[in-house]
Amino acid sequence: MKKVAMGMLIVTLLLAGCSSSDSSGKADAKKEEKEEKVVKKGLLNVEVTLPAEFLEDQDVDQMIKDAKEDGVKEVKKNDDGSITYVMSKAEHKKMMKDMQKSLKETLEDTKNDEAFQSIEDIKVNNDFSRFTVVVTDKESYENSFDAFASITVGMTGMMYHLFDGKDADKIKVTVAVEDKAGELIKEAVYPDALDDLQKDLEAETDSETTEQ
The missing domain is CATH 3.30.70 (Alpha-Beta Plaits)
Structure with a gap:
């Protein structure tokens, strides 16, 4: 995936x-x-x-x-x-200028996508190395599939830095999820977060296979 x-x-x-x-x-x-x-x-x-x-x-x-x-x-x-x-x-x-525009449009579209109902805003710093996803509350976020939006945001940031000439092994993009009060719900650093996700998916697949 x-x-x-x-x-x-x-x-x-x-x-x-x-x-x-x-x-x-x-x-x-x-x-x-x-x-x-x-x-x-x-x-x-x-x-x-x-x-x-x-x-x-x-x-x-x-x-x-x-x-x-x-x-x-x-x-x-x-x-x-x-x-x-x-x-x-x-x-x-x-x-790179066009990609910055495209990236910001992607964030805006994600924020306004009705499929991600808990997401209220997505902020990004000047060099596109840190994104902050603002959600309604922790419970609404964790009881939905809105985490997939965070994954998309992280990978989009990685691609931007890759085309900007950064070494693939040195790219670090942080995606923080906060509630409206500014309380941190979770924070992930990409691409490490993708490796963790891959391991979780493999473990889940192995578990399902064993049960069968």
Whole structure:
């Protein structure tokens, strides 16, 4: 479940960051043309590599095709199963700006989703490393499936930092759940929380198998 969800978020965030067009004037066009010439010399390239573990069960060839169609300069599949996106610094800066917008829209949609009835607000700090999910009360939150929203928030934050060039092994995104009074209900740090969730699911599956 973890790997599939990650793959879906990778595609969603990448396309959100690359799909919007920018209508610039002649001055900007000349600037971009100049940057393109420098990029070909390898002076302004930005490389983003998605680890193979994030891509299992995904159609990698389709991801590469979609990325190229959406304007990514180069996408290559590495021998270890990872994918590397190569783009100019200008393209990367624009992509990250678009991803910030997309991430905030995702938080807003999650907050307003009727499926998550206990969630009243979702706050995020400036560098997208800490999210605070504000819920009605502890009982309403724990007696619902609203925890899945927290998982989505954590993984979305991880994907943002991955595309921002952070080392996958060093990414830490904190998701805190608080009630309206500001009392902490629980706090999880991703990706460690995903590993814990995976272990819990495996333990539950083993338990069900044993009972049968």
